[in-house]
Amino acid sequence: MTVTRLVYRHRWPVRVMHWINVVCLCVLLGSGLQIFNAHPALYWGNRSDPGKAVLALEGGQDAQGNPRGTTRIGTHAFDTTGVLGASKVDGEWTARGFPAWATIPGPGWLAMGRRWHFFFAWLFVANGIAYVVWSVVSRHLTRDLVPTRADWRGLGRSIVDHLRFRHPQGEEAIRYNVLQRLAYLLAIFVFGGGIVLMGIAMSPRMDAVLHWLVDAVGGRQSARTIHFIIATAFVAFVFVHVFEVLVNGPLNQLRGMITGWYRIRDERRETRHD
Amino acid sequence: MTDRRAFLRNTVLALGSAVLTGCDRISESETGAKVLESAEAVTRRVQRFLSPSQALAKEYTEADISPVFKPNGSILPDTPAYQALLRNGFADYRLEVDGLVERPSRLSIEDLKDLGTRTQITRHDCVEGWSVIGKWTGTPLASVLDHVGAKPGARYVVFHCFDNYEEDTAYYESIDLDEAHHPQTLLAYGLNGGDLPVANGAPLRLRVERQLGYKHAKYLRRIELVASFADIGEGNGGYWEDNGYEWYAGI
Numbered sequence: 183m184t185v186t187r188l189v190y191r192h193r194w195p196v197r198v199m200h201w202i203n204v205v206c207l208c209v210l211l212g213s214g215l216q217i218f219n220a221h222p223a224l225y226w227g228n229r230s231d232p233g234k235a236v237l238a239l240e241g242g243q244d245a246q247g248n249p250r251g252t253t254r255i256g257t258h259a260f261d262t263t264g265v266l267g268a269s270k271v272d273g274e275w276t277a278r279g280f281p282a283w284a285t286i287p288g289p290g291w292l293a294m295g296r297r298w299h300f301f302f303a304w305l306f307v308a309n310g311i312a313y314v315v316w317s318v319v320s321r322h323l324t325r326d327l328v329p330t331r332a333d334w335r336g337l338g339r340s341i342v343d344h345l346r347f348r349h350p351q352g353e354e355a356i357r358y359n360v361l362q363r364l365a366y367l368l369a370i371f372v373f374g375g376g377i378v379l380m381g382i383a384m385s386p387r388m389d390a391v392l393h394w395l396v397d398a399v400g401g402r403q404s405a406r407t408i409h410f411i412i413a414t415a416f417v418a419f420v421f422v423h424v425f426e427v428l429v430n431g432p433l434n435q436l437r438g439m440i441t442g443w444y445r446i447r448d449e450r451r452e453t454r455h456d
Numbered sequence: 457m458t459d460r461r462a463f464l465r466n467t468v469l470a471l472g473s474a475v476l477t478g479c480d481r482i483s484e485s486e487t488g489a490k491v492l493e494s495a496e497a498v499t500r501r502v503q504r505f506l507s508p509s510q511a512l513a514k515e516y517t518e519a520d521i522s523p524v525f526k527p528n529g530s531i532l533p534d535t536p537a538y539q540a541l542l543r544n545g546f547a548d549y550r551l552e553v554d555g556l557v558e559r560p561s562r563l564s565i566e567d568l569k570d571l572g573t574r575t576q577i578t579r580h581d582c583v584e585g586w587s588v589i590g591k592w593t594g595t596p597l598a599s600v601l602d603h604v605g606a607k608p609g610a611r612y613v614v615f616h617c618f619d620n621y622e623e624d625t626a627y628y629e630s631i632d633l634d635e636a637h638h639p640q641t642l643l644a645y646g647l648n649g650g651d652l653p654v655a656n657g658a659p660l661r662l663r664v665e666r667q668l669g670y671k672h673a674k675y676l677r678r679i680e681l682v683a684s685f686a687d688i689g690e691g692n693g694g695y696w697e698d699n700g701y702e703w704y705a706g707i
Contacts, residue, residue, distance in 0.1 A: 297700075
């Protein structure tokens with residue numbers, strides 16, 4: 183018989199800030215795609231010269247007059263009708279970058295998309311600063327997030343284990359494993375910090391004092407492109423994160439992030455019957 | 457397991473569409489829009505705290521200038537007053553300056569040039585996301601304000617334009633005196649070394665380099681100094697502001 187017990191895994195500030203982040207990221211993504219749709223193309227440098235886009239979502243018609251959505255990446259063109267470039271809004275074919283189900287608000291409405299975006303951007307920034315300050319003060323950062331020497335030594339094994347969907351059990355499941363630590367550090371500091379900085383770098387007012395940052399990344403349109411790339415990276419992170427939750431006892435994981443209590447199997451007395 | 461998976465998938469889909477519908481409802485409600493709008497004040501205060509009021513927007517070199525300065529919004533006003541000026545090559549153009557000023561004036565482009573000129577190569581960022589770089593020549597708005605003398609109580613400069621939107625709604629914009637006195641805030645009559653083209657706002661347009669494109673009013677007809685813009689247009693300080701965009705366009 184398997185003996186299990188509940189352990190206190192996530193402290194309340196982590197839980198509260200985690201769920202604030204969930205809301206922020208969802209709204210920021212949806213409203214960000216709404217804003218992107220106002221000019222659904224990305225460039226490198228300071229200018230957005232016509233024909234020089236590195237990515238463009240274009241709406242048009244084919245030879246028969248049917249609506250057609252095209253995704254252009256550099257010189258390659260892909261037919262993405264129905265999703266990217268052209269999709270239906272309330273049953274009507276519309277030329278729009280991302281489809282209505284992915285944007286906030288649904289229909290094209292740049293002014294309102296901006297309101298959503300900046301409101302939740304400030305919440306995201308405040309939440310991020312609060313998290314980092316709390317993590318340093320409570321030593322969550324050094325104890326739980328920064329990999330230990332043993333973690334680094336076990337990196338290869340951890341990668342193999344993850345690929346085989348073998349996850350730490352028992353006492354080992356209470357602490358973050360090395361890939362988790364690295365993924366969280368990447369998401370918090372590189373993605374989180376980077377996307378905020380690139381957002382600020384798009385501000386004409388802030389450019390007056392931060393033009394070194396804008397220059398460092400190649401220009402204002404580069405900053406916009408990097409902002410978009412990091413948003414995509416956040417989506418990838420969330421996919422992996424939610425996948426790991428789903429394959430590791432989703433209800434137990436959810437309880438852990440809601441109440442703090444997480445059930446582990448006690449290995450010392452565990453006998454395997456399955 | 458299949459049942460559970462279907463349940464999970466349906467729950468996620470239902471939740472997702474409920475959230476999206478909810479977001480649209482909030483967008484259309486007055487309270488929702490008001491709450492979301494509060495971020496504008498945070499943006500304004502934080503940006504003004506982090507960047508000095510006289511900090512200059514980056515200036516570029518001739519090599520950075522865009523091949524074409526993309527015109528946006530109105531590109532040829534059809535109002536009779538503008539058409540009359542255009543027929544005459546803007547020879548009869550006079551900028552009206554009035555409101556809370558000591559010396560209301562009517563200034564020709566030559567009068568403006570006598571007040572001082574400045575040339576700057578700057579980046580223009582549209583609220584839609586694109587950027588173009590152009591070389592602007594004009595008279596600093598600060599010199600014009602010194603010339604007419606702002607009365608105590610004047611807080612904003614309102615720009616009334618020749619171009620109409622939705623047939624009969626005149627374009628207008630407003631900035632505060634702080635932004636008006638910024639050295640790069642110009643009344644521009646030249647682009648890329650030539651006269652300002654009609655599509656870009658001839659004969660005179662505003663350059664307010666640390667804000668987004670819609671603040672840079674084109675086809676200037678009249679400048680008015682006011683204590684409040686609550687009684688102008690729909691009271692939000694500009695045509696696009698009356699349509700839901702932020703008055704402070706620093707990001």
